Amino acid sequence: MKKSYIFVALIELVVMSIYYYFVLPPLNPSAMSFWVFVILALALLVMMLALVQETGTKIIRKKKSVNDFSLVLSIPVYLIVGIIGVILVVDIACSPIFNASSYSKRIVIDETGEFTKDIEEVDFKMLPLLDRDSSEKLGDRVMGQMSELVSQYYVSDQYTQINYNNDILRVTPLEYADIIKWVSNRKEGVKGYITVNSVNGEAGLVKLDKGMKYMPSAYFGENLYRKLRFAYPTTIFDDAKFEVDNEGKPYWIVPTYSYTGINLKTRVTGVIILDPITGESKKYKMEDVPTWVDNAYNADLLIEQVDDWGNYRGGFFNSLFGQKNVVNTTEGYNYLAMNDDVYLYTGITSVLADESNLGFILSNMRTGHTTFYSVAGAEEYSAMASAQGQVQQMNYKSTFPLLINLNNKPTYLVSLKDAAGLVKMYGFVDVGDYQKVVVTDASKGINEAAQNYLNQYADEISDDLLKKKEITIKSIKSATKSGNTYYYIVDDENQKYIASIELSELLPFSGNGDKISIGYYDKKSEIIEIVKIMS
Numbered sequence: 001m002k003k004s005y006i007f008v009a010l011i012e013l014v015v016m017s018i019y020y021y022f023v024l025p026p027l028n029p030s031a032m033s034f035w036v037f038v039i040l041a042l043a044l045l046v047m048m049l050a051l052v053q054e055t056g057t058k059i060i061r062k063k064k065s066v067n068d069f070s071l072v073l074s075i076p077v078y079l080i081v082g083i084i085g086v087i088l089v090v091d092i093a094c095s096p097i098f099n100a101s102s103y104s105k106r107i108v109i110d111e112t113g114e115f116t117k118d119i120e121e122v123d124f125k126m127l128p129l130l131d132r133d134s135s136e137k138l139g140d141r142v143m144g145q146m147s148e149l150v151s152q153y154y155v156s157d158q159y160t161q162i163n164y165n166n167d168i169l170r171v172t173p174l175e176y177a178d179i180i181k182w183v184s185n186r187k188e189g190v191k192g193y194i195t196v197n198s199v200n201g202e203a204g205l206v207k208l209d210k211g212m213k214y215m216p217s218a219y220f221g222e223n224l225y226r227k228l229r230f231a232y233p234t235t236i237f238d239d240a241k242f243e244v245d246n247e248g249k250p251y252w253i254v255p256t257y258s259y260t261g262i263n264l265k266t267r268v269t270g271v272i273i274l275d276p277i278t279g280e281s282k283k284y285k286m287e288d289v290p291t292w293v294d295n296a297y298n299a300d301l302l303i304e305q306v307d308d309w310g311n312y313r314g315g316f317f318n319s320l321f322g323q324k325n326v327v328n329t330t331e332g333y334n335y336l337a338m339n340d341d342v343y344l345y346t347g348i349t350s351v352l353a354d355e356s357n358l359g360f361i362l363s364n365m366r367t368g369h370t371t372f373y374s375v376a377g378a379e380e381y382s383a384m385a386s387a388q389g390q391v392q393q394m395n396y397k398s399t400f401p402l403l404i405n406l407n408n409k410p411t412y413l414v415s416l417k418d419a420a421g422l423v424k425m426y427g428f429v430d431v432g433d434y435q436k437v438v439v440t441d442a443s444k445g446i447n448e449a450a451q452n453y454l455n456q457y458a459d460e461i462s463d464d465l466l467k468k469k470e471i472t473i474k475s476i477k478s479a480t481k482s483g484n485t486y487y488y489i490v491d492d493e494n495q496k497y498i499a500s501i502e503l504s505e506l507l508p509f510s511g512n513g514d515k516i517s518i519g520y521y522d523k524k525s526e527i528i529e530i531v532k533i534m535s
Contacts, residue, residue: 008048016041024229026236032087032263039083042076049073087262094261100312100319106265107305109361113371115410119338119362121521122404124446126337127413128161128168128198131399133421135159135170135196138203142194146205149174152181155194156216158242161335161342162294165246168198168337173242173250173276175217182219189213189277193242193250212250212276216240224252227279228272235283237272241295250276253295256283266304268368271296286367294342295365302344302363303329306370310348326351327358330380332400341366345403347380348372355379357431360403375410378434383412386434387427391416396424403431407454407521407531415442428453448481454531455502466519466532471497473514476507489530499530507533 019040025033050073096103130138136159143155153174162169173193176182189211196203216224224240238255245251254272259265271289274281289296310327311319319326330347337343342365347357357379363370378386384398394416401412406428416425416439423442426449430436438456440449471491478487478501485501487510497518501507510516519532 004052008045008052011048012041012045015044021226024225026229026234028234028236030259030262031236035083035087035262039080042080042083045076046073046080049076091261091264094264096308096312096316096319098316100316102260103265103308104312106267106308107302107368107370109306109309110369110371111374113362113373115373115375116405116408118371118373119405121408122406122450124450125199126166126168127402127404127446128335128337129402129413129415129423129446130170130196130198130201131334131415132159132170134201134417134423135198135203137421138196138201139170139172139194142203142205143174149192149205151177152185153177153190156242159196160241160243160295161198162243163337163340163342164195164244164248166340170196170198171242171244173212173215175215179219182217182222185211186213186218186222190215193244206248208250208277210277214252214274214276214279224274224276228254228274228281231281232272232283235272238298238301240274243292243294245290245292252276253293255296255298266301268297268301289366291340291366293366297344297363297365297368299333299344299365302365302368302370303333303346306346306348306361306363311351323351329361330357332380334400334402335365336362336402349379355382375431377410377431378412378429380412383429383431383434383437384414386429386437387414387416387439390427390437390439391425394424395419398427401429406450411453425449430457448484451484451500451529455500466521468517468519468534470515470517471495473510473512473516475512476510478508496527497530498527499533503530504533 020037023037025031025037028034136157139155139159143150154177156172156175158172159170160172162171171193174190176185176190191211192205192207194203194205213222214224214227218224221227228237236257236259238257240252240254243251243253252274254274256269256272258267258269268286270283270285271293272281272283273293286296306329310329314322314324314326318324327348328351330349333344333346335342336345344363344365345360347360349357357377359372359374359376361370361372380401383401387398388396396416396418398414398416401414404411404413410431412429412431414427414429415423416427418424425439425442426446427437427439428450436457438453440452473489474492475490476487478485487499487501487507489497489499491497499507517534518530519534520528520530
């Protein structure tokens with residue numbers, strides 16, 4: 001029987017080593033995948049011992065050792081049952097049923113945010129108008145023009161949103177097309193990545209002097225996740241995000257996690273930054289993460305944490321029955337770029353889903369710092385439907401809104417796409433009243449679209465939000481843009497202004513030396529945009 005035990009041990013070692021090599025579970029008892037690995041190992045052991053018992057029963061009986069062998073066979077069975085039982089008990093004990101308060105505090109949310117103070121007036125030169133789908137189409141088009149690469153590589157679906165030296169980009173690497181292409185190209189590695197400017201749509205391939213060897217599509221020791229697992233066998237990590245630093249050097253950003261219980265209450269503990277060219281990596285705590293990193297937090301995890309904050313503030317049973325003050329994030333989210341960081345935006349709505357928002361949150365994707373803004377208004381999908389309704393005959397589909405500060409008012413900005421995924425129109429929707437919506441042909445540009453919206457609702461602008469000034473006209477000229485007339489004014493202090501004819505019918509009759517009283521928003525701009533002319 002000793003030989004049988006040795007044989008079983010060898011088979012067990014070989015099979016589970018192969019499993020570990022390909023599945024790569026963390027050797028960490030708080031990860032469910034670790035216990036799946038252990039249970040599978042025990043289950044395999046039971047199968048092997050049962051097989052040995054079946055084939056060797058006559059021999060065993062002659063030696064009168066059946067009872068001893070049955071005892072050996074029962075031990076892994078009891079262990080499997082015991083492990084499953086302990087996992088269930090631990091997770092129930094650590095669940096929101098008994099720990100609602102701690103779940104509501106998974107994320108610290110600053111509820112003192114003021115929209116007009118924290119969110120600067122929109123700068124359309126820094127607004128990511130292109131969504132992920134449009135970025136992917138542009139990236140695929142770039143790849144299609146590279147005949148020498150298209151047969152060897154494919155474009156990854158990463159398209160990570162980053163803030164790159166104040167440019168808002170999506171970046172994604174090339175990947176090996178298959179194992180044959182990996183074998184033939186592995187010495188040089190993957191020689192480039194694609195960038196798509198989320199503001200103006202410029203896309204291109206960045207070629208590298210030295211290729212990236214450690215990729216998700218690579219095999220054996222050069223596979224990214226195998227490289228990470230063997231370097232950090234006990235670390236729990238999330239999917240890797242592709243980013244570039246301020247010099248354009250590529251890196252893999254891998255958030256690291258810890259759990260409460262088994263796979264419960266995920267917390268980000270830091271990141272691993274791995275150089276895909278050399279394979280060198282370094283583990284950082286959250287407070288030490290370099291500022292060029294934009295994606296230490298996963299968007300879905302942030303939303304999960306915010307939902308726990310909204311659900312469990314009044315206790316577990318209140319989240320199910322009374323539901324007093326229970327709120328949830330709305331379906332869908334988008335990104336904003338501010339202060340050299342990328343922020344996740346999503347609305348906060350009543351758990352009853354009454355098509356209105358109580359406010360919204362902004363979460364810093366690098367630090368996790370989250371602020372709630374109490375801005376009541378239309379839920380995002382209501383705003384999207386309102387914009388689509390303006391051109392329903394076209395059957396355009398709206399993108400998920402961007403929330404912007406337009407003239408010190410929270411405003412939704414959506415893109416309306418045709419069936420081919422091309423942006424045909426821009427729509428602006430008032431957050432407070434989604435019936436106030438203006439859509440403009442995208443060919444006229446985003447600034448023209450914004451001006452059309454402001455012009456239509458100019459009479460509703462609150463004087464309390466405006467800077468007021470009386471100016472003396474030094475020179476005034478008119479010009480027509482996209483069928484609309486604008487006046488370019490210089491005052492006696494040489495300050496420049498622009499004003500739409502829709503603001504006042506007196507503008508065509510104004511001349512040098514005339515005085516006019518204007519209202520404008522205090523924006524840092526060389527040319528001040530007049531939004532109101534006082535009578």
